[in-house]
Amino acid sequence: MSLTTSVGLLVPLVAKPSQINAVTDFLLAGYNLLPSEPLTRQWFAVKYEDSNPPTYAIFDTFAAEEGRQAHLTGQIAKALMDNASELLDVSPEIGQLNVLVSLIRPISGGGSTAGVTKGLRVLFTAKPDKVDAVRDFLKSAIPLVEAEPQTTYWYAVEFPGTNTFGVIDFFPDDTGRGAHVAGKVAAALFGSAEELLTGAPDLIKLDVIAAKI
Template sequence: MANVGLLVPLVAKPEKSSAVADFLNTGYSLVPEEPLTLQWFAVSYESSSPPTYAIFDTFAADEGRDAHLNGKIAAALMQNAPELLGVGPQIGKVNVLASVVRPVKDGGKTAGVGCGLRVLIQAKPEKAGAVRDFLKNAVPLVEEEPETPYWYAIEFPGTNTFAIVDFFPDDNGRTAHVQGKVAAALFGSVDELLTGTPEIIKTQVLAARV
């Protein structure tokens, strides 16, 4: 079970966008050398300027995360960052509060998903515990969504910031999720629990291993 993870946005230099995508495809080929990496996703943010990509990956414990951070993918990222990125990699360590993982049979290079969402949630300080509970309790609702094979609720420890990262076969599945019970409950709780409306970024999946 995934208990910890990393969410690493990569802001590309405008002229290096395709090179960053190529780098992530190289990273995909190295994931099998990391037996403690449970799930690994490389995405691009839709309609972002400057062009932005991200890696989201999960681990059972800090041991796996530390091994990844000391492994070939991270080393290659740090080596190539000055050439490819407009700003240095922002390595966000996260705790995985809850997840739904339903691997798609014969999913190919993208593990059967083509698009996703990254939803950033800022809790009121006194409501962080309630947001944490809300996300944990959302699992049964996500399990009712057949077109949501991968869903993660995460927390940035030491802050009041949470996020949902999820992936869908296509835009129909993503739209169904946005119009579903979890999203309705989350947006219905904004005034009570959050400092503002969650920030939603649509993503395209470049490569994934699960």
């Protein structure tokens, strides 16, 4: 099956301090429900490192809008809404996004985390007259990412109607993540921030709880 994606969701989950373990258990239960959603192409459950309050997120992708809508009306979304008031400090905000370009290199025998343990979530807002330039920059970054063998899954995304873009990517371990942060893609993005963006990119390190490719 093709792994190509065009749309996705990013759903941060701010846990009640007393429910941290329960949120982790909920996300693992969501992973086990994925066979009921054949149109969900890739799915990641993560924890934001060093976050206060404790924050988790689900990032998932779909080939087309049909798959996204099936997920939003499926068992995982229903379970989240049914348990949100008990587990979360605030109601989850569902961020709908377009996947501009992605690089997906599945790891054989990756298990319940698809072979990755660490990730990054980097969000940034383009200046109004630089939206096209930021979009083009992200689309052109694929050759640089391909040269990073430890960058296993890489997604450049856009949140429609907001001028906000992002990069969400995953690595086998912290060494791979460190190599990416010190690499050419990150250098080009941060080096262009003053020209293209309204402010510095917001970078959050991720721990992977579960993933399906």
